[in-house]
Amino acid sequence: MWAQKAKSKWGTQALEERFRRKFPHLRILRIDSESVADPSHAAFGCIAHLNEILTQYDLVIASPSLETGVSIDIRGHFDGVWGIFQGVQPVNSVRQMLARVRETVDRHIWITEWGMSVVGNGSTSIGGLLRSQHVATQANIALLSAADNDDYSYVDQNFQPESLQTWGKRGSVINVEMRRYRESVLAGLVEDGYTVIDAVDADDDESGAVIESVKAASEELYTAECKAIADSPTISDSELKKLLDTRAKTKTERHQQRKAELSRRYEVDVTPELVEKDDDGWYPQLRMHYYLTLGREFLTNRDAKRAKAQLEAGENSVWKPDFNKGQILPAVLLLEELNLLQLLTPDVKLRGTDEKMVEFKALAVKHRHVIKNYLNVSLSEKHTPIAIAQKLLAKIDLKLDYVGRLGKRENRECVYRFVAPDDQRNSIFGQWLNRDELFLSESVSVTNNISTTTPVIDTTPQDIPQTLTPLESPTIQGWKGLKLKMRLGLDSVGKFYQQLVSKVGEAVGVADGEPFWNGYPGQWQVWVNFGSECRSVVCDWLVAV
Numbered sequence: 001m002w003a004q005k006a007k008s009k010w011g012t013q014a015l016e017e018r019f020r021r022k023f024p025h026l027r028i029l030r031i032d033s034e035s036v037a038d039p040s041h042a043a044f045g046c047i048a049h050l051n052e053i054l055t056q057y058d059l060v061i062a063s064p065s066l067e068t069g070v071s072i073d074i075r076g077h078f079d080g081v082w083g084i085f086q087g088v089q090p091v092n093s094v095r096q097m098l099a100r101v102r103e104t105v106d107r108h109i110w111i112t113e114w115g116m117s118v119v120g121n122g123s124t125s126i127g128g129l130l131r132s133q134h135v136a137t138q139a140n141i142a143l144l145s146a147a148d149n150d151d152y153s154y155v156d157q158n159f160q161p162e163s164l165q166t167w168g169k170r171g172s173v174i175n176v177e178m179r180r181y182r183e184s185v186l187a188g189l190v191e192d193g194y195t196v197i198d199a200v201d202a203d204d205d206e207s208g209a210v211i212e213s214v215k216a217a218s219e220e221l222y223t224a225e226c227k228a229i230a231d232s233p234t235i236s237d238s239e240l241k242k243l244l245d246t247r248a249k250t251k252t253e254r255h256q257q258r259k260a261e262l263s264r265r266y267e268v269d270v271t272p273e274l275v276e277k278d279d280d281g282w283y284p285q286l287r288m289h290y291y292l293t294l295g296r297e298f299l300t301n302r303d304a305k306r307a308k309a310q311l312e313a314g315e316n317s318v319w320k321p322d323f324n325k326g327q328i329l330p331a332v333l334l335l336e337e338l339n340l341l342q343l344l345t346p347d348v349k350l351r352g353t354d355e356k357m358v359e360f361k362a363l364a365v366k367h368r369h370v371i372k373n374y375l376n377v378s379l380s381e382k383h384t385p386i387a388i389a390q391k392l393l394a395k396i397d398l399k400l401d402y403v404g405r406l407g408k409r410e411n412r413e414c415v416y417r418f419v420a421p422d423d424q425r426n427s428i429f430g431q432w433l434n435r436d437e438l439f440l441s442e443s444v445s446v447t448n449n450i451s452t453t454t455p456v457i458d459t460t461p462q463d464i465p466q467t468l469t470p471l472e473s474p475t476i477q478g479w480k481g482l483k484l485k486m487r488l489g490l491d492s493v494g495k496f497y498q499q500l501v502s503k504v505g506e507a508v509g510v511a512d513g514e515p516f517w518n519g520y521p522g523q524w525q526v527w528v529n530f531g532s533e534c535r536s537v538v539c540d541w542l543v544a545v
Contacts, residue, residue, distance in 0.1 A: 006221045007279055010084050012061045014218035019059060021217070027056065032063035040250050054078075067093050072101045082108045087115035091177040091184045095192060107194065111185050115178030119171030120321065121373050124179070126168040132373050133164070136324040143329050144307055147300040152307075159317035167321065225255075226272035232259040240264075267431035268424060277423075282397060286425055289396035291332050292341070294429050298436040303329045331374045335392065338364055343389055343400065344418050350386070350400060351413045357385035364388050386416055397423075 006013045016030045035043035046053045050070055054060055055077055067089070081101050085094050098107050121132045137157055145152045177184040186196055202210075232255040235243075243249065243257040262270045262278055266286075291299040306326045310318055335341075338360065343350065350357060361383070364371065368379040377391050386400065393399050400416035407413050 005279070006218070006225045007276075009215055009218045010086065011218065012063050013221055014214055015061050017217040017221055018214050019061075022213075023059075026058045028059045028061065029054070029057040030061045031066060033065050034251075034254065036065060037248050038250055038254075039248050044248070064089055064093065064097060066100050067097045070100055073103075074101075075103055078103070078105060080106050080108060083110070085109065085111045085181075085185065087112045087178065087181050088117055090174050091181070091188055094185050095188045098189070099192070107189075108199070109185075111182040113182045115181040118175050118178055119167075120175075121376065122175050124172055124176045126165075126172050129171050129175075130164065130168045133320040133324060136330070136373060137318070137320045139330055140303075140307075140324060140327045143333070144300075144304055144327075147329065148304040150304070154316055155311060156314075156317040157320070159314065159319060164320060222276075223272070226275040229255045229258050229262075229275050230270050230272045232256045234263070235260050266428050267435065268427055274424070285395060285397035286428065288328065288331065288335075289398070289425070290429050290432055291328055292335055292396065294433055295436060296332070298440070299329055299332060301440065303327050331395075334367070334370060334374055335395070337367075338392065340389075340392055340396075343393065344398065344420075346418060346420065348417060349403060349406075350389075350416045350418075352385045353413060354385075357389070361385040361388050364392070386414070 005011050008014065012030050012032045012035075016028060019026065019028055029043055029046075030041075031043045031046065035041045036045065036047060038044055047065075047070060051073055054072065054074060060078075078101060081098060083094070083098055089097070094111075098109070120129045123129045123132060134157075141152045141155055141157075144150070190196060232252070235256050240257065240260040243253055243260075246253075249257070258275070259270050262274060265278075265283060266274060268274070291302070303326075307318075307323070310323055310326065342356065342360075352358075364379055365381055365383075365388075371377050371379055371392075375392070375395055377395065379388055379391065383391070390399055398418070398421070401419045403415040403417055405412040406415045
């Protein structure tokens, strides 16, 4: 009883491959969400006839597709049930799965100590879970009302309160159990009448050999699958819709569908590397980075469109957990308030004791509850500034690279710097930008558009192209000390407080240096001193006063 994906080291596909190699004489059946829906597979449609079909096999490898709703009443055929539980399923689901075989044969299980998934913000109290959803919904609606310049007061926020209460009760129980996963599963099994006996630890050499063989089978399978998806023929929109509407699909058809989905999601050529990165959760990370930088002006429209679709489907009511999950604006505003992009200036060495890093940590720790609620990142005073930066940068799939320990022997510090990865995201962002501009049916300039009342550069107008690209970076002088006005608001940067973004307005600061081209987010930036803080600001937001 295992996971299904080819990428999973202990998944059904990897284990099937390993056992076929080791025991070629065995009759093996794999039952998972793909095999039961594949007309060419022996497990196709088997769920309704398990008691007749399973007697034809010596070894059955099943995913959580056999978690509930089936009863295996065969007697004298199987001599054991084996399970590997890595903390994805709720505790009750583990118990249900182990009970599918009704005969009282031994159960052999491995259970991770802590679970991997949580409900909502992970709170272990009903009040904590529900309160986080209420606050998030109110914040999201207020943000949309201000950013979209529309009235959302008609939204019914009290949709199915009994269901939400039940969600909170069950969710808090799951979150408690996930913190003590192994302990909770074993306690539940004892409650079900099982006698729990600790197994003798396997020899290190023997267990190591098993792990390596399973890992090798998994890597081989997954590499082949990624290549098969990338090499699949391109299909039309109508063909994709047909596949999406079809439940029974062969492996070839699943590969075609996956490639078509990836092609439309990223709008670049699908490669094996892209397939793997998408499996690792790259899309939400990349999307966050896009809306934090180049796609910022399109975020309001994106969130408003999604919200209105949910309101239309729910007749002006929203199911809070789904509504909150679909909104990105609060998370982006939070990262803006933390000024996360200041860490992405190339070749700037960062130390944990740097003043701006100390301030960065203080601000992050101050808003740690909001960060947990909107970004699902846990922070505490114990974390160093660099550790906090790495946790938050991971939300956009970036990191600070370790340079070394620099300084005098008695006072050496770990030093880091940002190095832009070569991962094709710039090309993807360009495609997304073109898509969003086309969707809005208007021409939007994404390069700097600085309005000044006095010349601030030392070149003649003829020397300066109207549109600057990353390859065109004229020497800019005369900025330091220039009084600048920065627009504050939901269309640019926002102030994120404990529950809500506060106000829209203007702030006046003084340039603290010359503008520099930050090629990674694709923006001109300048350091501006606002009296209480010094912040890097995109030049699109500046006007000389």
